[in-house]
Amino acid sequence: MTTKQYESYYVPAQSHWPIVGAVALFLIAVGAGQYVSTLASEQSSWGGWVLLAGIALIIYMVFGWFGNVINESMAGKYSAQMDGSFKQGMSWFIFSEVMFFAAFFGALFYARVFAVPWLDGAGNNAMTGAVLWPEFTATWPLIKTPDGTETTGMGWYGLPLINTILLLTSSVTAHFAHVALEQNKRPQLKAWLGLTIVLGVIFLSLQVLEYAHGYSDEMKLYLDSGIYGNTFYMLTGFHGLHVTLGTIMLFVVFLRVLKGHFTPENHFAFQAASWYWHFVDVVWVGLFIFVYII
Structure with a gap:
């Protein structure tokens, strides 16, 4: 592999999206667990709201992160190695x-x-x-x-x-x-x-x-x-x-x-x-x- 090929490999800047995704998955896990545990009972559950918050956050993360990837791709920053x-x-x-x-x-x-x-x-x-x-x-x-x-x-x-x-x-x-x-x-x-x-x-x-x-x-x-x-x-x-x-x-x-x-x-x-x-x-x-x- 030549030096030119190494130089053509695009390295993205630091991103906050992995942290957002981790928080979203944590909320989904906690919310889903609490919601399912109270599903058969008549008591009110806050798990459903936490679950919805986690889902909304992960949708936000997916669109934001993938949006960055799409913009970088359309800008011609990606090579065959990428x-x-x-x-x-x-x-x-x-x-x-x-x-x-x-x-x-x-x-x-x-x-x-x-x-x-x-x-x-x-x-x-x-x-x-x-x-x-x-x-x-x-x-x-x-x-x-x-x-x-x-x-x-x-x-x-x-x-x-x-x-x-x-x-x-x-x-x-x-x-x-x-x-x-x-x-x-x-x-x-x-x-x-x-x-x-x-x-x-x-x-x-x-x-x-x-x-x-x-x-x-x-x-x-x-x-x-x-x-x-x-x-x-x-x-x-x-x-x-x-x-x-x-x-x-x-x-x-x-x-x-x-x-x-x-x-x-x-x-x-x-x-x-x-x-x-x-x-x-x-x-x-x-x-x-x-x-x-x-």
């Missing part, structure tokens, strides 16, 4: 998200294969069922917990199946948008990217309807409905949060496309959003199989 750094950073970010969901899938696996059967006296822990809940019968979905709480399992047909079709279709439309960008076909790029965003919004809307149905008197599938309710809302809820983030990323990219940003040779922001969108699609396929079907 693009490589961005790609490595995004790759590691997605890898960390893979490990995040792997932990949740691991919790689901442990509950289904070990914890619930043990309460029924399976394996080497037979005394667990005989001593604690001798009348408990292990099933999955766990529609009746050892303490007598009853709920209903969420089927795979209906809204979950429709959402699966929507996300898989959106993955295809995102790919078509990427191909259109590489071929410098701006009208097709706008159409396919816009359709991808619409499909994402529809997915989130149907997810809200599914949650409303789960919390209805008919299903009684609550967050505190035993390990099944916990894992169901934990996995689908965090995935919905990631779909929301991916939709926002695609929308920002769409606004940049309307402004004439990106070329067939230089469009990493689009590529990063596309990678992330394909990632949430793959995660949903896993959710659909292991949470809804099996």
